[in-house]
Amino acid sequence: MSYKAPVKDLLFNMKHLANIEAVAQLPGFEDAGLDTAQAVLEECAKFNEDVIAPLNVAGDLQPSSWKDGVVTTTPGFKEAFKQYAEGGWQGLQHAPEFGGQGLPKTIGAACQEILNSANLSFALCPLLTDGAIEALVTAGSDELKATYLDKLISGQWTGTMNLTEPQAGSDLALVRSRAEPQPDGCYKVFGTKIFITYGEHDMAENIIHLVLARVQGAPEGVKGISLFVVPKFLVNADGSLGARNDAHCVSIEHKLGIKASPTAVLQFGDNGGATGYLVGEENRGLEYMFIMMNAARYAVGLQGISVSERSYQQAVAYARERVQSRPVDGSVKGSATIIHHPDVRRMLMTMRALIEGTRATAITAAAAYDAAHKHPDAQVRQDNQTFYEFMVPLVKGYSTEISQEVTALGVQVHGGMGFIEETGSAQHYRDCKILTIYEGTTAIQANDLVGRKTGRDGGAVAKAIAAQIEQTEAQLSALGGEPAQAVARELALARQAFLDVVDYMVANGRENPNAAYAGSVPYLMLAGNLVAGWNLGRALLVASAQLSQGEDKAFYEAKITTAHFYAEHILPRTAALRSAIVNGGHSVMELPMDAF
């Protein structure tokens, strides 16, 4: 099943919801206006449709394989990654001083969505490399930067994030890997890391592992964790590759999905110690790792949108082609294509609305990120930063949770054929299941939302966002027309539910933490749902204005209909979530542990 990048919808979002022309006013982004965005996206679409997307099924059928420490990726991946690197795609958002293109996240996010739709497994290698780059840019010494950044940004080398150990997943306090300082200033690193995405592969000359470990004598818990660069091959002074480091892949996992992406068990220091280089200062590793994590969390949120989009396109194609049963309204005599049937339409509209809503949220958040980093006014930077930080758990948590729903519907639209692997729809259902888990499970995102993003400021940012939503409601009410009225009405109900829950979280977060955190994931789902609905409401306002100018009728009418559907079918879920959170805090923990 081929993939067609939704360039038009991405540009709509960038232009109207993320205000790309304002992004292009920011220092350093002067060339990054709509024209640039369009040119980049079109090239990105072409490359991914032609080169990367066709490898998606192959990756599932011929996953990466391991033999004697060597990982061989799916046939075609190595060549495709070479093209990816040569096209400059790895450097899209990175600093020009290290060879990047320095484009804003607003454009970069759209490109990432396309890449991930084309091939989730393939896209993980650049995704993790981005994280390694980010950490080095932020905390690496000049020497580390000089040695590694150019080659990571050019795609000559790739990067990994080594956090997890068998006993330490979400709980990094339990990390046991250790690092011993050496007289020459470097360290010897020892330990076992698991679940290391692209921890070993054959697509690049070198792999730069960023590894969490404890220096001897460091404090217990997360305050005693440091971050190290541990390259697969040591790097000579002239930049050429030196000796093989003592970091080896002892196996890769047999997974439910994203099978082409090798998930490595890495063994550090079994032969005397892996040479590592401290990033920043000792015992600040978690802080640096969070830099990588935050970028990666947003990116994983995009993956949720991406896999949903791919699943949707496939479901639409099948629904247009499969003939089965007479429409209930009698509009066709005899059997018709199943897209005529109301429940198939309901499923397709649900998929579409969830995708467009989460996409709008993600791109809007990206623009805030850009302003937070580049705006000349400190207050504007701060406001955008807090907005962005509130959005990250929603982009990560909500977009990935809805990808489970969307891909399940994708299979369901196919009926029995969906269950047959050759059809390809089931791959998305399998692939997406990791998205609610890695880079912090939905619960971890939700705890972040409850604690750092809501409790810490007494709900101030949350309420400020609610106030913005209220303005959109007023504009919709003023606009008239049934869709706008429906969106205004449902948004108001959802916003009130959100405010009730924000109050509840602020009141209970510290006093009654079990009752608050029992509602953390429902709160995340409520907030993500509301914000996506809000952004579709904003989209409706734009579409209505464009229509009145006679623009592109079909596209803008579809945008209005999708917002209308979202409001009537998806936003009301917030009422159920509010009720569960506010009334149900106690019954979650009521059953004694041994009664399960």
Added chain:
Amino acid sequence: MSYKAPVKDLLFNMKHLANIEAVAQLPGFEDAGLDTAQAVLEECAKFNEDVIAPLNVAGDLQPSSWKDGVVTTTPGFKEAFKQYAEGGWQGLQHAPEFGGQGLPKTIGAACQEILNSANLSFALCPLLTDGAIEALVTAGSDELKATYLDKLISGQWTGTMNLTEPQAGSDLALVRSRAEPQPDGCYKVFGTKIFITYGEHDMAENIIHLVLARVQGAPEGVKGISLFVVPKFLVNADGSLGARNDAHCVSIEHKLGIKASPTAVLQFGDNGGATGYLVGEENRGLEYMFIMMNAARYAVGLQGISVSERSYQQAVAYARERVQSRPVDGSVKGSATIIHHPDVRRMLMTMRALIEGTRATAITAAAAYDAAHKHPDAQVRQDNQTFYEFMVPLVKGYSTEISQEVTALGVQVHGGMGFIEETGSAQHYRDCKILTIYEGTTAIQANDLVGRKTGRDGGAVAKAIAAQIEQTEAQLSALGGEPAQAVARELALARQAFLDVVDYMVANGRENPNAAYAGSVPYLMLAGNLVAGWNLGRALLVASAQLSQGEDKAFYEAKITTAHFYAEHILPRTAALRSAIVNGGHSVMELPMDAF
């Protein structure tokens, strides 16, 4: 991961919600009281825990395989099926005159739940055989009965249902297989059937295919379909096996889940015609097939509960064992088992509540089935029949839809380990995806609910059930205590939402079919949710009464807590569904087909 049958909860349901002692008053079921139920269930549990459940992972790792028309099942399956047959399990619910044990569905359903939890793939062979038996009992001639029933009921032979063809899935009007009458009274059958579960295998001596086909000159559409018995091996007059029939398995499917269960493509008549015997009368095949389908739909609903239970047990075991992070309430210093964390508890409680709710609905429905068939009073039979028929789409649709949610949560509780196939949790997530599809998709069940079960009688049965629910609310309100009050309150809200939707369906079903059927699946989910919540409310009343007599404190308190959780966390979803159905009928079909 081992499986422990929930015998205690099943007996609770049979005794208190399904009133097994009343079932034992029905003619023919005199020996089928609680003692019998307990004895049968304990034996069933032991057999399935020891023999069938251990083959579940093996079935996933070493699926059935096809070579040159021969299907070899997973090692161990053949021997296990022999034990299954020898234990008399195939005949549990079937007529003693053909060698069955003649037990009520109330007991049979509980045994089926256990078997399906033990091994969904294995259980499909008996499930389809049950369907074939049912059709022959109802519509077969004495000769067909004499030839086939004993051996099907003893498990010496197995049965299949052959409906689907490449162009005819949900839409049986499109069936093209044909049957030519022969001078000797039998028929020659020709055609291709796909998705035939256990259409070929090595577990029994003979396979009795029940095949839909058109006799030459029959009317078009579903009114021209007849049902035929087409045995794999012809049967001699003395009951011994004769010649190989012209029915061959040309391939089996590569599926997302239930991999041990061979899904066959069968080719009938490629070498001159497969010998078939008409079941009942010509052109009434669909009617007979629906007898099989209705039994099978209920059974597939049980499968949803079964796979959910298995996933739940595995998630609980992992949550008790995996140590990760400090509890937010500070109840443990340092990292604790994850069952301490509120969100893990929320996930486990959600799984538990959905399972106990759907189980209560299924067993209650089974008792109605028994009364509908055996009660001496015609009016009682009729009332129970309409109740049962209303329940079938809920048992099938809601139980299987919630199995998607439950098994996804099962993976999620495992975190990253859930995504690794060796853990075993992902198998349930893959296996369950077929349940919302086969034996009629959720949409097909929902159309049945909207049309035949609600529209046809103007919502009379639906409203009668709502009236019963209202009585339960009154009893709960009178009982006092926070859990009972919460359940009464949430039930009342959900019941009102249900009544609104029933009125909407009655008003729109014929006048505005697109708007009605756009809400068909949400209506099914609402009704299924409400009825499960109602049955848990009934369970709460029983548990409270038992507690006041000092019985089994932990068990009954857990029952109350689970009902409480269901009411606060699951029942409120009905409000969102009501809103989507009643307000959203138009926006589902608003987007033009070519705008997708």
